[in-house]
Amino acid sequence: MNIIKRLMNGLILIFLPLLLNGQATNTYTYDTVPGDPLKARIYTLNNGLKVYLSVYKDEPKFQSMIGIKAGSKNDPADHTGLAHYLEHMLFKGTDVYGTLDYSKEAPLIDSIFNLYERYGTTKDSLTRAKLYRQIDSISGVASTYAIPNEFDKMMAGMGVTGVNAYTSNEQTVYINTVPSNQLENFLTVEAERFRKPVMRLFHTELEAVYEEKNRSLDSDGSKVFENLFGGLFENHQYGTQTTIGTVDHLKNPSLKAIQD
Numbered sequence: 130m131n132i133i134k135r136l137m138n139g140l141i142l143i144f145l146p147l148l149l150n151g152q153a154t155n156t157y158t159y160d161t162v163p164g165d166p167l168k169a170r171i172y173t174l175n176n177g178l179k180v181y182l183s184v185y186k187d188e189p190k191f192q193s194m195i196g197i198k199a200g201s202k203n204d205p206a207d208h209t210g211l212a213h214y215l216e217h218m219l220f221k222g223t224d225v226y227g228t229l230d231y232s233k234e235a236p237l238i239d240s241i242f243n244l245y246e247r248y249g250t251t252k253d254s255l256t257r258a259k260l261y262r263q264i265d266s267i268s269g270v271a272s273t274y275a276i277p278n279e280f281d282k283m284m285a286g287m288g289v290t291g292v293n294a295y296t297s298n299e300q301t302v303y304i305n306t307v308p309s310n311q312l313e314n315f316l317t318v319e320a321e322r323f324r325k326p327v328m329r330l331f332h333t334e335l336e337a338v339y340e341e342k343n344r345s346l347d348s349d350g351s352k353v354f355e356n357l358f359g360g361l362f363e364n365h366q367y368g369t370q371t372t373i374g375t376v377d378h379l380k381n382p383s384l385k386a387i388q389d
Contacts, residue, residue, distance in 0.1 A: 189310070192291075195303045195319065201372035202298045202365075208386045210338070210374020213296040215387050217334050219303070220280050220294075223325045226318075227279045231327075234274035238329060240267050242384045249381035268332035275329050283318055287311040296372055328384050335382070342373050 159170040159182075169183040185191070204211045224231045241264060248260045284292050284305065291306040307315045345351040355371055362368030373379075 190306055190308050191312075193303075193305045193307055193315070193319075197301045197303075198299070200297050200299045200301060201370065201374075202367060204366070204370060204374070205386060206366075206370065207378070208383055209370040209378045210372070211383075211387050212301055213341075213372055213374065214334075214338060214382060216294050216296045216301050217338065218328050218331065218387065219322060219326050220278075221327060221329050221331075221334075222276070222279055223321055223327055225321060225325075226283070227276050227327065227329060229274045229276060231274075234271055234327075234329065237267055237271035237274070238327065241271065241331070242328070242388075245382060245384050249383055264332060268330075272330060272333075277330065280318070280322065284315075287314055287318075289315065298367055298372065328388060331382075331384060335379075338373075338379060342376065342379055345373050 157172050157174070159172045161168070161170060167183040169181050172180040172182065174180060199212060201209070201212045221227055224235070228234050244260055244264045244267070248257060248264065251257050251260060281292060288308045288311060289305050291304060293305075294301065294303045303319075305315070359368045
């Protein structure tokens, strides 16, 4: 696949060791937990990354779950829902993939960043409407340089299934089920995914998050859960803010805060 060749040029993988032909490129020691029925091996790589490996031989594939130790409790109190927004945006590509011409796309994205900052701090309804029209217009131009769903297409091309992610209070986790013979290609794409994510196509992604919020407002289970945590954790982010965020914050997102 051409995109794999593009990604491998000059790319330093952050996920090592790679298991090539059944042999590791580096030798690592590992820890285990006594009595663990899965007999998981816990490796700490040279870059500090923790890797938990458990052998499953029934199928020629493996499940990858990449957990990021940041969730909604890390959201700023005035910008709740950002970790969940970021989860969505890490499917949009980088300066290498997901774009037809990043040199032309980048200044448009910068303009959108700045407009959202002004939009979020503006109270006058007429000024907000004008700013939103500008965001809408520039987003339309920027989208002409974007390649929608290229990440998903690359994964599908490798035979990867179950491509998904979720955000909770403490973590964001990216999930894939990968054919064993695609390990190197898969890790190459995932390493690139986290190297420099680009906040492209944000304008349309808002609708997906709004819909999730609307569903939570109609869900009795979500209401019970939110009120339970609000009562249990009155002075902690578990109770003072939700993973999905408030309606006001979702309607006034800060791309800069998400990037930070």
